[in-house]
Amino acid sequence: MPFTLEEIEAHLERLEGWELEEGRWIVRKYVFSSFMRGIAFVDEVAGISEAFNHHPFITIDYKTVTLRLTSWDEGGITAVDIKEAQQYNEAFEHMRSED
């Protein structure tokens, strides 16, 4: 069962930078100091996604990396999306601490 809108909003309050889009995606834009730092982040994101076996839709627009998550098979946002978004945020914070 996917989360209700209220449940999603409660989770997003504790998930820095993530927003609900069209009621069925959660989305965050991450901005980096260079194109290659963004690519290094995408490599981290890929490793996390493979571990979850759950893959975000990724766009790279120069120094901006955007991640979109949803659980297609559940028809909405589930705990997996929220947990994975938390790990992306942790990877981002870790990279930022190295800048």
Next chain:
Amino acid sequence: MPFTLEEIEAHLERLEGWELEEGRWIVRKYVFSSFMRGIAFVDEVAGISEAFNHHPFITIDYKTVTLRLTSWDEGGITAVDIKEAQQYNEAFEHMRSED
């Protein structure tokens, strides 16, 4: 000076898989055997883009990587876009030969 539409079409005839989009982008979708092969390709694309100092718009949708190129400062498609697209194709062929 950007290429004319006729010039772009002549170049695209020799550039496998690339198409003109909205008159000002050239676009190609590359499909891989796995998500991680697509990510490995994006790493190759990143290296080429840094060498040209000219960065494509990239999307990663599971095993499909889409690249879009344009020369913003010239207001259209230029020789740089065509040369870079050729190098992406060569990198793709090289990866495919390893599959």
